[in-house]
Amino acid sequence: MTKFNTKLIHSQSQHDNQTGAVNVPIYTSTTYAFPSVADKSTWDYSRSGNPTRDYLENQVAALENGAHGFAFSSGMAAIHAVLAIFKPGDHILVSDTIYGGTFRLINDFFKRWQLEFTEVDTQDLQAVRAAIRPNTKAIYFETFSNPLLKVTSVKAIAKIAHDHDLLTIVDNTFLTPYLQRPLDLGADLVIHSATKYLGGHSDVIAGIVVTKTDALAEQIYFNQNGIGGVLSPEDANLVRRGIQTLGVRLDRHLSNASKIVEFLESRDEIAKVYYPGIVGTPDHEIAKDETDGYGGIVSFDLRPGLDSTKFVEGLHLILLAESLGAVESLIELPYKMTHAELSEPEQLKAGITHQLVRLSVGLEDADDLIADLKQGLDQVAQA
Numbered sequence: 001m002t003k004f005n006t007k008l009i010h011s012q013s014q015h016d017n018q019t020g021a022v023n024v025p026i027y028t029s030t031t032y033a034f035p036s037v038a039d040k041s042t043w044d045y046s047r048s049g050n051p052t053r054d055y056l057e058n059q060v061a062a063l064e065n066g067a068h069g070f071a072f073s074s075g076m077a078a079i080h081a082v083l084a085i086f087k088p089g090d091h092i093l094v095s096d097t098i099y100g101g102t103f104r105l106i107n108d109f110f111k112r113w114q115l116e117f118t119e120v121d122t123q124d125l126q127a128v129r130a131a132i133r134p135n136t137k138a139i140y141f142e143t144f145s146n147p148l149l150k151v152t153s154v155k156a157i158a159k160i161a162h163d164h165d166l167l168t169i170v171d172n173t174f175l176t177p178y179l180q181r182p183l184d185l186g187a188d189l190v191i192h193s194a195t196k197y198l199g200g201h202s203d204v205i206a207g208i209v210v211t212k213t214d215a216l217a218e219q220i221y222f223n224q225n226g227i228g229g230v231l232s233p234e235d236a237n238l239v240r241r242g243i244q245t246l247g248v249r250l251d252r253h254l255s256n257a258s259k260i261v262e263f264l265e266s267r268d269e270i271a272k273v274y275y276p277g278i279v280g281t282p283d284h285e286i287a288k289d290e291t292d293g294y295g296g297i298v299s300f301d302l303r304p305g306l307d308s309t310k311f312v313e314g315l316h317l318i319l320l321a322e323s324l325g326a327v328e329s330l331i332e333l334p335y336k337m338t339h340a341e342l343s344e345p346e347q348l349k350a351g352i353t354h355q356l357v358r359l360s361v362g363l364e365d366a367d368d369l370i371a372d373l374k375q376g377l378d379q380v381a382q383a
């Protein structure tokens with residue numbers, strides 16, 4: 001088998017045309033002619049299957065070492081299709097630090113359909129075991145939490161899940177298959193917001209699900225086709241293209257992130273840096289064992305008394321914006337932006353203070369990013 005970077009480019013051969021095109025065409029046709037009434041060709045209608053989307057789905061399945069991939073119109077549509085395999089009365093354990101939109105989908109949508117959820121700290125394996133009930137069917141989490149980058153062990157959770165006949169579901173948006181392949185570590189379903197690193201250019205909203213087994217693939221396919229949140233062929237092409245440069249982009253994200261961590265740790269204005277690459281924590285030990293790198297997101301607390309709003313608004317190069325995982329560096333204040341839906345007590349419980357800053361490190365020159373952070377810190381330090 002070829003190595004990972006080769007797989008990024010060549011996992012699927014492009015052989016469905018007579019032109020010699022090296023890339024799969026964007027098939028815009030919504031419908032496909034039947035050779036005869038009795039036998040349809042592979043394709044019949046584009047919600048049910050589209051050659052461009054299919055290419056992307058196979059591409060991601062190969063990278064995650066899964067049985068089948070499925071592409072959706074957003075990360076949320078992908079998560080919806082996964083949670084919709086369960087039935088009323090089923091109970092699912094969810095990490096207490098998952099993406100805010102996932103909490104909204106759970107609390108304001110799926111609970112109305114009698115799915116039961118318990119939030120649990122997935123770093124606390126005792127607590128996970130204790131929360132399992134007779135009707136529990138799955139454990140759902142993100143390996144690196146947002147925004148504090150707490151690390152959950154896929155191996156440990158998958159072991160507990162297997163002991164109790166539960167599915168392990170991992171949202172792998174922050175790491176991507178370049179840095180972690182949860183199915184290899186025992187997970188059953190992997191989800192991506194492909195809007196982030198897989199797309200990588202802040203120009204497409206998309207979601208992916210990869211299953212470990214054919215049986216799970218049948219259930220996800222039923223929901224993809226039946227609920228209908230499919231990715232368009234144009235957007236499938238953008239994600240396909242983004243994935244081809246995933247390795248080179250992630251290498252730069254990683255090296256920039258580690259330089260920025262080193263810089264932040266040298267500054268008096270910073271009270272604490274959150275990054276799983278920092279040695280000496282249990283998070284680092286898990287990440288070292290189960291990932292091939294510590295990601296491109298760095299969070300940090302400004303020292304009490306320093307004005308976090310002034311700091312993020314005073315940057316020139318780094319953009320003040322939500323989202324993450326793209327070529328440009330983005331900074332934000334979780335308490336006011338990505339995590340504003342949490343009440344203040346919930347924020348504090350999650351460690352999200354007004355001093356907390358989340359930085360999605362982009363692909364610019366590290367020296368320029370550090371110079372921008374430095375002038376921003378100098379400004380707030382002087383105030």
Ligand SMILES: *Cc1c(COP(=O)(O)O)cnc(C)c1O
Nearest residue numbers: 074075076099171173193195206
């Ligand atoms: C952004 C994000 C989502 C939601 O994806 P969309 O593409 O915005 O619908 C889900 N999980 C994580 C971890 C995310 O960062």
